[in-house]
Amino acid sequence: MRRKFKVAVLGATGMVGVRFISLLVGHPWFKLVAAAASERSKGQRLREAVRWLPPQGLPEEILEFEVKSLSPKELEAADVVFSALPSDVAGRVEEEFARAGFAVFSNASSHRMDKDVPVLNPEVNADHAFLVEEQRKRRRWSGFIVTNPNCTAAVLTLSLKPILDGFGIRRVLVSTMQALSGAGYPGVPSLDIVDNIIPFIKGEEEKVERETLKMMGSPSKPASFKISASCHRVSTIDGHLEAVFVELGRKAEPSEVAEAMEVFQGEPQKLGLPTAPKPPIVVKGENDRPQPRLDRMAGGGMAVVVGRMRKDPGLNGVKYVVLGHNTIRGAAGCSILNAELLAAKRLIS
Numbered sequence: 001m002r003r004k005f006k007v008a009v010l011g012a013t014g015m016v017g018v019r020f021i022s023l024l025v026g027h028p029w030f031k032l033v034a035a036a037a038s039e040r041s042k043g044q045r046l047r048e049a050v051r052w053l054p055p056q057g058l059p060e061e062i063l064e065f066e067v068k069s070l071s072p073k074e075l076e077a078a079d080v081v082f083s084a085l086p087s088d089v090a091g092r093v094e095e096e097f098a099r100a101g102f103a104v105f106s107n108a109s110s111h112r113m114d115k116d117v118p119v120l121n122p123e124v125n126a127d128h129a130f131l132v133e134e135q136r137k138r139r140r141w142s143g144f145i146v147t148n149p150n151c152t153a154a155v156l157t158l159s160l161k162p163i164l165d166g167f168g169i170r171r172v173l174v175s176t177m178q179a180l181s182g183a184g185y186p187g188v189p190s191l192d193i194v195d196n197i198i199p200f201i202k203g204e205e206e207k208v209e210r211e212t213l214k215m216m217g218s219p220s221k222p223a224s225f226k227i228s229a230s231c232h233r234v235s236t237i238d239g240h241l242e243a244v245f246v247e248l249g250r251k252a253e254p255s256e257v258a259e260a261m262e263v264f265q266g267e268p269q270k271l272g273l274p275t276a277p278k279p280p281i282v283v284k285g286e287n288d289r290p291q292p293r294l295d296r297m298a299g300g301g302m303a304v305v306v307g308r309m310r311k312d313p314g315l316n317g318v319k320y321v322v323l324g325h326n327t328i329r330g331a332a333g334c335s336i337l338n339a340e341l342l343a344a345k346r347l348i349s
């Protein structure tokens with residue numbers, strides 16, 4: 001890389017925003033130059049405005065940043081922005097930044113289903129990245145928007161990719177156990193979730209189903225396999241656990257599927273991108289793994305951990321459990337990996 005890109009985080013005071021900042025500390029290609037959030041936080045020091053901090057904290061010099069407003073003019077020191085805004089504001093704000101020439105890497109759902117906006121999970125569909133060129137031409141923008149998938153779809157699709165490539169997929173059923181941090185900060189009231197499971201997350205099942213097919217198809221056509229998701233909020237802090245049931249395109253033993261996952265390498269691993277986990281999929285043989293507390297930080301939170309691979313007599317295929325860190329692989333880390341991919345492909349300069 002010739003130089004460090006200057007980056008800003010939009011929604012820097014929230015759960016995903018702070019995760020972005022912590023992953024950008026010491027990044028070899030990106031230097032954080034600004035943090036922005038709502039008018040409520042504008043003008044405060046980041047240390048006063050953040051809603052949450054990771055256990056290791058953030059460097060003092062970053063905590064001293066003044067929180068800026070969400071205006072391209074205020075953030076002109078940056079070339080790239082990472083967006084961790086709620087979707088009701090992200091749509092408009094991200095367009096303003098892309099129009100003003102910024103490369104925008106977004107966690108919000110607002111633009112994910114736009115035809116000319118890639119939903120990128122780089123080990124799964126790096127070949128969709130070039131859609132940004134079509135987007136720029138069509139919208140006459142000097143910048144562009146790249147989105148990463150919903151956290152649940154990010155974890156699911158990474159585990160499905162070697163299955164799709166090696167055996168084909170006819171049908172996927174997934175039942176999720178999703179961590180509290182997935183609801184942002186302050187998130188779900190403690191009196192609703194302690195000693196409880198909430199069997200509904202608004203809009204989640206639809207997002208998982210749509211985004212999985214978009215990512216696993218060609219850039220112009222979604223995949224055609226059937227998918228059905230049931231999503232549930234449980235009282236873990238980080239790490240979404242998903243029970244996955246797959247009808248395969250051809251007959252295969254669970255051991256063959258597990259082996260295909262173990263040896264799988266995506267484009268980020270082949271390109272040696274700084275945030276790429278090696279390996280991207282960790283396969284466990286023990287019956288009681290993966291577990292959120294033990295396994296969510298695999299590969300720095302960027303790998304997914306698969307266990308309990310076995311025959312599925314109902315679907316005549318395989319079933320397994322996959323775990324991934326929702327605010328790292330499922331959010332900020334995936335967005336940073338997307339930016340690394342586009343930088344390596346010289347789509348940002």
Ligand SMILES: NC(=O)c1ccc[n+]([C@@H]2O[C@H](COP(=O)([O-])OP(=O)(O)OC[C@H]3O[C@@H](n4cnc5c(N)ncnc54)[C@H](OP(=O)(O)O)[C@@H]3O)[C@@H](O)[C@H]2O)c1
Binds near residue numbers: 090107108331
């Ligand atoms: N949490 C996850 O696991 C996860 C995973 C994937 C994707 N996402 C997506 O990432 C985005 C951020 O999620 P989060 O969990 O970090 O949410 P969060 O903790 O609620 O943080 C929201 C951020 O957006 C800012 N904000 C809120 N309302 C605003 C408004 N009206 N105008 C301008 N800024 C506003 C907040 O700034 P103030 O502090 O100034 O209010 C804060 O910085 C969402 O789109 C979410 O769906 C989250």
